[in-house]
Amino acid sequence: MNIIVCVKWVLSADCAIKVENGAIKERGIYYVVNPCDLAAVEEAVRLKEKHGGKVTVISAGPPQAEEAVRACFAIGADKGIRLWDDTFNGSDSYATALILARAIKPLKYDLVLCGQKAADIEAGQVGAILADMLGIPVVSAAIEITVAEEGKVTVQRKLARGNREVVETALPLLLTVDISLNKPRYPRLRAVFAAQKKGVETHDLKSLGLAPGQVGIEGSMTIIEAFSPPKPKLKKVFTPSSDLSAEERIAALMSGGMTQKKSEFLEGNPDSVASTLLKFMQDEKFLD
Amino acid sequence: MSERKGILAIAEQHGGKLDEASLGVLSEGRRIAGKLGEELSAILLGDKVSGLADSLAHRGADTVYLLDEPALADYTGGTAEAYSEVVSDLALQQNPKIILLSSDAMGQDLAPRLAARLKTGLVLDCLDIKLRDGILVQTKPAWAGKVYTTMVCRNGGAQLCAIKPGTVDIGRPDTSRKANIVLLKPPANIDKSRARLVRSFRLKGEALSLTEADIVVSGGRGVGSKENWKLIEELAQSVGGVVAGSQAAVDAGYIPYAKQVGLSGKTVAPRLYIACGISGATHHLMGMRESGTIIAINKDRGAPIFKAADVCVLGDLLQVIPALVRKLCSISKTGAPPSAGDILKGLTS
Numbered sequence: 155m156n157i158i159v160c161v162k163w164v165l166s167a168d169c170a171i172k173v174e175n176g177a178i179k180e181r182g183i184y185y186v187v188n189p190c191d192l193a194a195v196e197e198a199v200r201l202k203e204k205h206g207g208k209v210t211v212i213s214a215g216p217p218q219a220e221e222a223v224r225a226c227f228a229i230g231a232d233k234g235i236r237l238w239d240d241t242f243n244g245s246d247s248y249a250t251a252l253i254l255a256r257a258i259k260p261l262k263y264d265l266v267l268c269g270q271k272a273a274d275i276e277a278g279q280v281g282a283i284l285a286d287m288l289g290i291p292v293v294s295a296a297i298e299i300t301v302a303e304e305g306k307v308t309v310q311r312k313l314a315r316g317n318r319e320v321v322e323t324a325l326p327l328l329l330t331v332d333i334s335l336n337k338p339r340y341p342r343l344r345a346v347f348a349a350q351k352k353g354v355e356t357h358d359l360k361s362l363g364l365a366p367g368q369v370g371i372e373g374s375m376t377i378i379e380a381f382s383p384p385k386p387k388l389k390k391v392f393t394p395s396s397d398l399s400a401e402e403r404i405a406a407l408m409s410g411g412m413t414q415k416k417s418e419f420l421e422g423n424p425d426s427v428a429s430t431l432l433k434f435m436q437d438e439k440f441l442d
Numbered sequence: 443m444s445e446r447k448g449i450l451a452i453a454e455q456h457g458g459k460l461d462e463a464s465l466g467v468l469s470e471g472r473r474i475a476g477k478l479g480e481e482l483s484a485i486l487l488g489d490k491v492s493g494l495a496d497s498l499a500h501r502g503a504d505t506v507y508l509l510d511e512p513a514l515a516d517y518t519g520g521t522a523e524a525y526s527e528v529v530s531d532l533a534l535q536q537n538p539k540i541i542l543l544s545s546d547a548m549g550q551d552l553a554p555r556l557a558a559r560l561k562t563g564l565v566l567d568c569l570d571i572k573l574r575d576g577i578l579v580q581t582k583p584a585w586a587g588k589v590y591t592t593m594v595c596r597n598g599g600a601q602l603c604a605i606k607p608g609t610v611d612i613g614r615p616d617t618s619r620k621a622n623i624v625l626l627k628p629p630a631n632i633d634k635s636r637a638r639l640v641r642s643f644r645l646k647g648e649a650l651s652l653t654e655a656d657i658v659v660s661g662g663r664g665v666g667s668k669e670n671w672k673l674i675e676e677l678a679q680s681v682g683g684v685v686a687g688s689q690a691a692v693d694a695g696y697i698p699y700a701k702q703v704g705l706s707g708k709t710v711a712p713r714l715y716i717a718c719g720i721s722g723a724t725h726h727l728m729g730m731r732e733s734g735t736i737i738a739i740n741k742d743r744g745a746p747i748f749k750a751a752d753v754c755v756l757g758d759l760l761q762v763i764p765a766l767v768r769k770l771c772s773i774s775k776t777g778a779p780p781s782a783g784d785i786l787k788g789l790t791s
Contacts, residue, residue, distance in 0.1 A: 167585040282554030291636035313547040316645035321519035323637040375563030421756040428765035
């Protein structure tokens with residue numbers, strides 16, 4: 155079974171990310187293989203170990219992204235391809251999917267794996283767009299993948315709030331994987347060294363047969379205008395009650411129905427406090 | 443191509459009931475439609491959904507597109523292809539300026555499929571929408587919420603926006619509103635889906651991971667001892683939640699690291715977070731501040747957790763929790779959790 159895994163070299167969500175003038179501050183940051191994508195590589199290697207075949211890793215990114223490909227070699231990927239051209243700069247999910255699709259189309263593959271979302275912008279859509287461009291079905295949020303004989307695939311999907319779904323489909327197929335799919339193995343030192351010596355195939359705009367207008371900002375459907383620090387979460391206030399003074403009601407209305415959290419203390423007899431809490435939880439339907 | 447006009451809101455139902463987040467999507471659609479002077483349409487797919495058309499009208503839809511089809515009762519991995527075909531066909535035919543949906547399990551799967559089929563821009567998990575010259579300026583979280591990013595769609599296609607549930611106000615229904623109802627035909631590929639749903643289920647109680655739980659009961663240093671920690675577990679059991687702890691609780695050995703909430707542990711956003719004996723250090727708050735409702739129980743009036751909480755209980759958790767567990771048990775259908783009696787006796791006698 156030939157498996158292709160798309161990986162992204164991302165600014166790690168674990169570092170202290172600061173925003174300055176609408177851009178990310180470059181100091182004290184580092185890059186990693188997108189954790190979801192690494193889980194996808196691990197899964198591909200496990201499937202290869204079970205069913206045989208080859209794992210090819212593809213990354214659309216600048217020369218630094220070669221490190222991502224090498225990190226995947228170290229845990230068992232066989233082949234690495236990096237796609238880059240200066241015109242690719244500023245590509246969004248759509249343009250990136252197109253670049254990946256052009257590279258994948260001529261290859262022989264049974265299964266394409268992508269991370270559900272990248273840990274940086276979390277756009278969460280490259281997989282589905284890529285599948286559409288390749289003309290193969292997509293199943294999202296995979297947390298368990300079983301490939302049976304004759305290309306039958308059973309996938310368990312992770313939905314919100316503990317909901318799960320088991321879906322049956324067939325190869326060729328694209329799966330987007332959830333981070334909880336597996337725990338990627340720790341690479342052996344020897345494998346890390348060997349990974350440094352491996353060749354990485356590269357392609358650019360021309361060799362992918364693309365035009366400058368199809369990639370970068372020109373080929374994108376969305377554009378990032380700015381970054382900003384997160385805003386504090388706002389909480390809804392109740393419609394001002396008629397018991398309030400006119401002044402207070404105006405203040406409540408002027409706040410646009412939103413205010414920062416401010417609460418009253420519940421104190422006193424534990425029994426009555428507990429009753430109030432219970433009533434609150436029942437009213438808010440937490441106990442259904 | 444004719445000019446784009448109108449706004450299309452994708453509504454969602456579960457078992458014949460409109461999804462709460464969909465109401466928010468419609469309210470937001472109404473708000474934007476009003477500002478742009480556009481019409482709002484809604485589309486709803488499902489089994490026996492015609493009865494919901496009026497509620498969609500009351501929430502602001504001028505036109506309601508309905509597809510009543512037993513085979514499309516729910517959005518699943520098996521019906522996703524048919525769903526996206528119906529919605530994208532309507533979008534191609536109507537040419538809306540904006541398509542809104544909820545960024546929940548259905549939206550996160552459906553929206554990227556639509557972006558692909560319609561060859562248009564999509565922003566998932568949108569937290570805030572502003573309008574600039576008729577263009578949506580959308581804000582979404584990046585890097586696990588450490589940074590927000592502002593994005594716009596730029597190619598003149600329908601602007602796809604998946605709104606994060608709970609971030610928009612749900613307007614009051616206006617029962618005087620009437621909508622034009624249009625019945626859609628089932629898609630040709632309805633039984634040709636390349637994926638088939640085998641089964642679906644829901645994990646419950648402790649099988650649920652911390653990050654997925656609806657209710658999280660969390661304890662901190664204030665719990666005091668491993669013996670008292672049982673109270674946290676009792677409370678979690680009686681409200682049907684999952685147990686977690688602050689870093690202090692992990693350091694004290696009350697709970698394993700895997701259950702730590704905070705900057706160096708897990709980030710959670712349950713519907714209800716109950717913080718017991720947690721002072722609320724910044725690194726803890728970072729891990730739970732997105733929770734829907736926060737109840738804090740603490741002895742210290744000045745504890746920072748109270749600034750983040752919606753309900754602040756000033757008191758001794760050793761007295762409040764047993765009282766609460768007793769009340770919860772008395773209303774519970776299954777009665778008291780097996781071990782609750784002993785612990786409560788020991789603490790209150």
